[in-house]
Amino acid sequence: MTLEIITDPALSDTPHGFFTRAGGASSGVFKGLNCGYGSSDQHDIVSINRERVAAALDVPADRLVSVHQVHSADAVAVDGPLIRPVKADGLVTATPGVAISVLTADCQPVLFADARAGVVGAAHAGWKGALDGVLEATVRKMEELGATRANIAAVIGPSISQRNYEVGPEFMDRFLAVDPHFGRFFVQGRGDRLHFDLPGFGLQQLRHCGVGQASWTRHCTYDRSAQFYSYRRSVHNKEADYGRLIAAIRL
Incomplete structure (x- = not known):
């Protein structure tokens, strides 16, 4: 089966993709392109899936770089395969031939590029990481490699939508404690339930960062x-x- 790769015109100058579950070797609840070693899927099968992603981006499998995601606001710069696991949720590179990637399964996968400066980034932005500043941290790390905010294009890939993201009042309280204006990302559901607009919040955070x-x-x-x-x-x-989707970008 052929891989299905979602791309965006804003990143058209940079090889990238938000990969769906199509075209993978996994079976059962993981059926498709499960790229998460953190799942209980067979390690060898996940490796096959990641090799297919690397081939689609025209890089060797060991040049498809990921970090150990922990819902943090930390971002790191990489220039090749990591010798040991690094805990972070954003990564950037200015090294040609290195594809940086993040894994998601409802959280936001965000890909960044300053094609003029030759710097790319990727972030895993769940509600906690987005609230704590992982998108801003990724942009700052790109700047350290020579990127300019106004030249950065950032695209949020497949994520859970507001109508399907039901939360409790204590969840909204965490956002309001940071900024009362964040209440606009919530709508009333049944009873005391609310629905949170994760991609809408991510877009606001990106625009607040000053990306182009x-x-x-x-x-x-x-x-x-x-x-x-x-x-x-x-x-x-x-x-x-559950399986993990992969999003990746390279120079």
Whole structure:
């Protein structure tokens, strides 16, 4: 089966892709292109899936670089394969031939590029990372490599949409404690339940960073089970585990 790769015109000068679950070797609840070693999928099968992603981006498998994601606001610069696991949720590079990647299953995968400066970035931005500043941290790290904010294009890939992201009042309270204006990213649901607009919040944070372009591909991971993995959908379906989507970019 052929890989399905979502791209965005804002990053057209830079090889990149938000990969769906199509074209992978995994089976069962992981059926498709599961790229997460942190899942209970077979390690060798995940490696095959990642090799397919690397080939699609025209890099060797060991040049498809990921970090150990921990929902932090930390970003790191890389120039090649990592010798040991690095805990972070954003990574940047100015090294040609290195593809940097993040894994998601409802959280925001965000790809960045300053094509003029030759600097790219990738961030895993769940609600906590986005609130704590992982997008800003990734932009700052790109600047350290020579990027200019006004020249950076940032694209949010497939993420859970507001209508499917139900939360409790204590969740909203954490946002309001940072900025009362963040209340605009919540709408009332049933009873005391609320619905949070994660991509909308991510877009606001990116624009607040001062990047030149910020957009969302408008794909909802929860809605399209044949196309995307979703942590929340797996919980609702009482599945034992879930796959991880990969998003990657290179110079």
